Amino acid sequence: MIAWSAEQKLLEKTVSEFAKKELLPLASEIDEKETWNEAAFRKMASLGLLGITVSEEFGGIQLGALEATLVMEILGKACASTTLSYLAHTILTVNNLFLNASESQKQKYLPDLVAGTKIGAMAMTEPGAGSDALGMTTRAEKRGNKYILTGSKTYITNGAYADVLVVYARTGSGRKDISTFIVEKDFPGFKVSKKLKKMGMKGSPTAELSFDQCEVPEANLVGKENESVSHMMNNLNMERVTISGISLGIAQACLDYATQYASERTQFGTPLNQFQMIQERLAEMATQLAAGKALVYSAAQAFDRGERSMSLGAQCKLFTAKMATEAGLEAIQILGGYGYMREYPVERFMRDAKLMEIGAGTNEVMRLIIARELYK
Ligand SMILES: Cc1cc2nc3c(=O)[nH]c(=O)nc-3n(C[C@H](O)[C@H](O)[C@H](O)COP(=O)(O)OP(=O)(O)OC[C@H]3O[C@@H](n4cnc5c(N)ncnc54)[C@H](O)[C@@H]3O)c2cc1C
Numbered sequence: 111m112i113a114w115s116a117e118q119k120l121l122e123k124t125v126s127e128f129a130k131k132e133l134l135p136l137a138s139e140i141d142e143k144e145t146w147n148e149a150a151f152r153k154m155a156s157l158g159l160l161g162i163t164v165s166e167e168f169g170g171i172q173l174g175a176l177e178a179t180l181v182m183e184i185l186g187k188a189c190a191s192t193t194l195s196y197l198a199h200t201i202l203t204v205n206n207l208f209l210n211a212s213e214s215q216k217q218k219y220l221p222d223l224v225a226g227t228k229i230g231a232m233a234m235t236e237p238g239a240g241s242d243a244l245g246m247t248t249r250a251e252k253r254g255n256k257y258i259l260t261g262s263k264t265y266i267t268n269g270a271y272a273d274v275l276v277v278y279a280r281t282g283s284g285r286k287d288i289s290t291f292i293v294e295k296d297f298p299g300f301k302v303s304k305k306l307k308k309m310g311m312k313g314s315p316t317a318e319l320s321f322d323q324c325e326v327p328e329a330n331l332v333g334k335e336n337e338s339v340s341h342m343m344n345n346l347n348m349e350r351v352t353i354s355g356i357s358l359g360i361a362q363a364c365l366d367y368a369t370q371y372a373s374e375r376t377q378f379g380t381p382l383n384q385f386q387m388i389q390e391r392l393a394e395m396a397t398q399l400a401a402g403k404a405l406v407y408s409a410a411q412a413f414d415r416g417e418r419s420m421s422l423g424a425q426c427k428l429f430t431a432k433m434a435t436e437a438g439l440e441a442i443q444i445l446g447g448y449g450y451m452r453e454y455p456v457e458r459f460m461r462d463a464k465l466m467e468i469g470a471g472t473n474e475v476m477r478l479i480i481a482r483e484l485y486k
Pocket of ligand 1 (some may be wrong): 264268
């Protein structure tokens with residue numbers, strides 16, 4: 111499907127070994143206990159993964175969207191929720207700062223984030239502004255040499271544990287008057303107001319955050335006032351390509367588990383995999399997965415060539431998110447009653463997959479973006 115280079119194959123091998131050793135054994139436990147695999151997360155730094163798109167100057171390994179997507183896929187196959195937190199850290203926070211922050215901001219924040227001594231999060235969504243992100247009401251007002259942030263953000267991945275947050279806030283009266291701020295967890299007025307309980311992705315902490323006259327030094331404004339919409343959209347585009355890797359990983363886990371199970375489980379004196387209706391399900395899953403991989407890898411390569419298409423990113427996200435949820439449901443069906451039981455991982459795969467149809471923009475919003483492009 112794709113002619114992987116020797117370096118990419120080595121990356122795949124190294125990350126697969128890491129995922130098998132550090133993520134897979136705890137995936138079920140962190141889902142059950144709703145905790146996160148902090149140790150593995152921080153250990154990713156030793157492989158350079160926390161700065162996958164960042165230059166060596168800041169401790170990173172500066173690979174492209176294709177490699178970042180491949181890493182999401184491998185990690186996502188082992189533990190989707192740890193991978194969601196990884197995405198929020200590396201793509202939404204670290205890559206965002208690497209592309210948009212000033213030299214001094216990068217010097218100050220990136221080395222710790224890349225070394226895993228600090229955790230990152232990105233806060234855009236608000237209780238009243240999800241799909242309509244530009245409808246956000248969190249405001250930042252300049253007072254002396256500080257900005258005062260007031261408002262709240264919700265569903266923020268890593269929000270409860272983040273040391274450094276990239277926060278979007280309104281700085282003018284126009285709809286697009288949005289600016290980006292770097293907020294440290296100890297800034298006065300910042301508070302984690304609630305840790306949220308979820309259906310899936312339970313090993314990825316999600317929180318509601320409050321900014322009550324939160325004091326942010328003016329040096330922490332990223333770029334210029336009122337000019338962040340393009341950062342936000344570019345970052346969302348990169349997110350949608352790379353997050354598709356998590357969907358591919360979940361679907362692969364569903365297919366692998368169901369294929370194995372169907373070869374071991376016998377009914378009517380025959381292994382399940384000899385029944386044509388089971389074969390059909392597996393064949394369909396494999397075909398959808400192959401199509402998803404072809405789409406996502408080619409989109410990631412286009413991204414690395416500098417081609418920017420919001421529609422292509424949306425297509426990747428839409429196709430693979432639906433495919434992963436469907437793969438989860440199919441895997442449950444192939445396992446029958448066992449598929450519905452918590453002792454087996456496939457119901458978790460399905461619960462995790464469903465988030466892929468909501469986070470980073472819902473399926474409906476992806477369709478709006480794609481349709482808009484058709485009529486351009
Ligand atoms: C686990 C999790 C982690 C997340 N992590 C982050 C994070 O780290 N940072 C962050 O900023 N955000 C994060 N989000 C927020 C996520 O991006 C939003 O949930 C998402 O964009 C949808 O917004 P909403 O939940 O407010 O839904 P709404 O916008 O209220 O949508 C509700 C329904 O209406 C539909 N809808 C809305 N508008 C239209 C329309 N114009 N046409 C047709 N249908 C429409 C939607 O598709 C959806 O089905 C996370 C969410 C979750 C669940």
